[in-house]
Amino acid sequence: MNVKKMAIRSITYRQKILKYIVGANAGHTGGSLSCIDILNVLYNEVLNVSPQNFNSPNRDRYIQSKGHCVEALYVVLADKGFFPEDDLHTMCRYKSHYIGHPTRKVYGVEQNTGALGHGLSLSVGTAIAAKLDNKAYKVFTLMGDGELPEGSNWEAALTAAHYKLDNLCAIIDKNSLQITGPTADVCNTDPIDEKFESFGWEVKHVNGHSLQELKQVFDELPFKKGKPSLIIAHTVKGNGVSFMQNQTKWHHGVPDKEQYSIAVKELDTALAAII
Amino acid sequence: MSASTDNQKMPGKANLDVFSGTLQVLAQADREILAVTSDSRGSGKLVAFGQKFPAQIIEIGIAEQNLVGVAAGLASAGKKVFAVSPACFLTARALEQIKNDIAYSDNPVKLIGISAGVSYGALGSTHHSLHDYAVLRCINNIMIVAPADNFETEQAITQAAKLNKPIYIRFGKKPMSLLTEDESNGFEFGKGRLITEGNDIAIIATGETVYPALQAAIKLQAIYNINASVISMHTIKPLDYALLKLVAANTKAVITVEEHSIYGGLGEACASFLLENGYHKPFKIMGIPDEYTVTGSQTEILNHYGISEDGILKMSLQLLGLNTDEKTKP
Ligand SMILES: [Mg+2]
Numbered sequence: 090m091n092v093k094k095m096a097i098r099s100i101t102y103r104q105k106i107l108k109y110i111v112g113a114n115a116g117h118t119g120g121s122l123s124c125i126d127i128l129n130v131l132y133n134e135v136l137n138v139s140p141q142n143f144n145s146p147n148r149d150r151y152i153q154s155k156g157h158c159v160e161a162l163y164v165v166l167a168d169k170g171f172f173p174e175d176d177l178h179t180m181c182r183y184k185s186h187y188i189g190h191p192t193r194k195v196y197g198v199e200q201n202t203g204a205l206g207h208g209l210s211l212s213v214g215t216a217i218a219a220k221l222d223n224k225a226y227k228v229f230t231l232m233g234d235g236e237l238p239e240g241s242n243w244e245a246a247l248t249a250a251h252y253k254l255d256n257l258c259a260i261i262d263k264n265s266l267q268i269t270g271p272t273a274d275v276c277n278t279d280p281i282d283e284k285f286e287s288f289g290w291e292v293k294h295v296n297g298h299s300l301q302e303l304k305q306v307f308d309e310l311p312f313k314k315g316k317p318s319l320i321i322a323h324t325v326k327g328n329g330v331s332f333m334q335n336q337t338k339w340h341h342g343v344p345d346k347e348q349y350s351i352a353v354k355e356l357d358t359a360l361a362a363i364i
Numbered sequence: 365m366s367a368s369t370d371n372q373k374m375p376g377k378a379n380l381d382v383f384s385g386t387l388q389v390l391a392q393a394d395r396e397i398l399a400v401t402s403d404s405r406g407s408g409k410l411v412a413f414g415q416k417f418p419a420q421i422i423e424i425g426i427a428e429q430n431l432v433g434v435a436a437g438l439a440s441a442g443k444k445v446f447a448v449s450p451a452c453f454l455t456a457r458a459l460e461q462i463k464n465d466i467a468y469s470d471n472p473v474k475l476i477g478i479s480a481g482v483s484y485g486a487l488g489s490t491h492h493s494l495h496d497y498a499v500l501r502c503i504n505n506i507m508i509v510a511p512a513d514n515f516e517t518e519q520a521i522t523q524a525a526k527l528n529k530p531i532y533i534r535f536g537k538k539p540m541s542l543l544t545e546d547e548s549n550g551f552e553f554g555k556g557r558l559i560t561e562g563n564d565i566a567i568i569a570t571g572e573t574v575y576p577a578l579q580a581a582i583k584l585q586a587i588y589n590i591n592a593s594v595i596s597m598h599t600i601k602p603l604d605y606a607l608l609k610l611v612a613a614n615t616k617a618v619i620t621v622e623e624h625s626i627y628g629g630l631g632e633a634c635a636s637f638l639l640e641n642g643y644h645k646p647f648k649i650m651g652i653p654d655e656y657t658v659t660g661s662q663t664e665i666l667n668h669y670g671i672s673e674d675g676i677l678k679m680s681l682q683l684l685g686l687n688t689d690e691k692t693k694p
Pocket residue numbers: 233234235262263264265266267272
């Protein structure tokens with residue numbers, strides 16, 4: 090992995106996320122910034138998914154359970170060549186296919202998500218199919234920590250362990266905030282690791298903003314033969330923009346002109362420090 | 365009339381048994397076919413299926429939301445998935461999964477609602493599915509099918525296996541007689557089957573209520589010289605508007621019959637079409653009224669609400685303005 094190149098990507102992706110959120114005057118800013126490093130590593134270093142192989146039954150699958158952070162996904166898919174980035178100027182506009190949650194109308198999107206607690210079941214089904222077909226592809230799903238109280242997640246967690254789906258990897262973007270406030274105050278789901286372990290999963294923690302750590306943990310998949318893998322990615326909501334970090338209000342806050350320009354400058358400074 | 369008038373003929377199998385038998389035949393020939401169950405292989409008559417094809421049955425346990433989500437994931441990877449669960453749970457608890465993971469994402473799962481309507485009888489309203497047509501009708505991209513007899517069930521399951529679109533098929537577990545021996549009267553999704561043709565009244569029924577509708581029609585002709593068109597409207601969505609138009613144009617009154625709430629099902633679907641297209645004639649929706657049903661067996665419940673040969677006969681006479689008093693029979 091070219092760390093420098095990857096780090097540049099992460100910052101560029103952040104700038105684009107903000108740009109298109111401002112353009113659409115809508116979006117889930119904080120969560121998109123907390124999961125973008127995970128998506129960067131997945132799409133550039135882990136998944137065998139490209140516009141060329143997207144219809145191949147052997148491609149890896151990425152299903153974004155936390156569909157509301159679609160801007161992060163759009164920016165990465167555009168970068169990977171699934172569609173012209175210019176399309177994102179239509180995001181959330183009248184008649185655009187680029188709506189505020191992922192849909193299959195956008196090339197590169199596996200499943201229509203947005204209602205929470207769906208991605209894990211969909212991923213479990215896809216992973217069972219891979220086992221039945223003796224196919225080597227892996228299935229990844231990105232969940233928010235705020236969606237864990239959805240009961241369907243725990244139904245799916247049981248099934249994943251029951252069928253020994255070591256070709257399945259769930260990633261929790263643990264930014265510890267949700268729309269109302271700290272996840273621990275809304276409905277405490279900690280300790281997440283012990284819960285999943287007791288359900289039969291193998292769990293690892295990672296700094297969700299360390300590209301090297303993320304790459305390394307993905308390289309260790311499956312964590313244990315015969316068990317589904319969970320990565321708890323410790324992240325910061327709004328990561329990369331000082332005034333958005335760890336602020337509940339940036340869950341779906343849209344920066345105004347001045348805020349946007351400050352944010353872009355901060356990211357430019359970070360970029361200059363790398364280059 | 366093309367239909368058999370032999371009222372005494374032996375009933376066939378339960379549509380449920382035909383489903384499980386047909387699925388076995390299909391699964392034998394096509395290893396991509398899977399049954400996904402929620403601790404429902406017994407009630408779905410799939411025990412033998414599981415024994416014969418252990419690699420083609422996926423047990424989820426009692427977790428309908430996960431059942432539907434997993435089924436969608438399997439279908440997205442190319443599997444031909446029959447997700448089998450009691451209709452009451454499948455279409456209520458897992459409705460969001462049906463909407464998003466199957467219909468909206470266009471994953472071609474075949475949802476099989478077993479023991480539909482009031483099949484569970486005295487087990488009560490938790491186990492009745494009188495809402496399924498209504499809730500699924502307003503979800504885009506899912507077909508709704510209720511086969512009437514063994515022939516329609518076998519056809520529906522066989523054709524669904526080849527279908528690359530989401531579909532919901534529901535049926536009950538009581539033995540059913542064939543509606544007609546006429547083999548030229550085929551089955552195609554979205555095309556109602558005209559079982560008898562008559563110009564006095566149209567009786568449009570779906571699922572297992574077609575049979576009592578047909579029996580009522582036979583009596584209407586034999587006793588009152590009233591000729592009824594009886595339609596098996598097995599596909600509730602998309603509705604066969606052409607056939608509806610044809611029978612509405614040629615008859616004096618229209619009755620719809622379904623083992624479902626009178627709200628939101630076949631009857632209201634027909635009503636809105638007829639009204640919007642200028643067919644203003646006596647019209648009645650026969651189904652379960654807006655209440656938790658009276659306690660009883662399936663037959664007792666259906667009889668209680670007039671969803672029976674006798675009830676449909678009386679309603680037909682009433683709608684045509686004839687006296688229903690037994691003594692005035694000719
Ligand atoms: Mg969160």
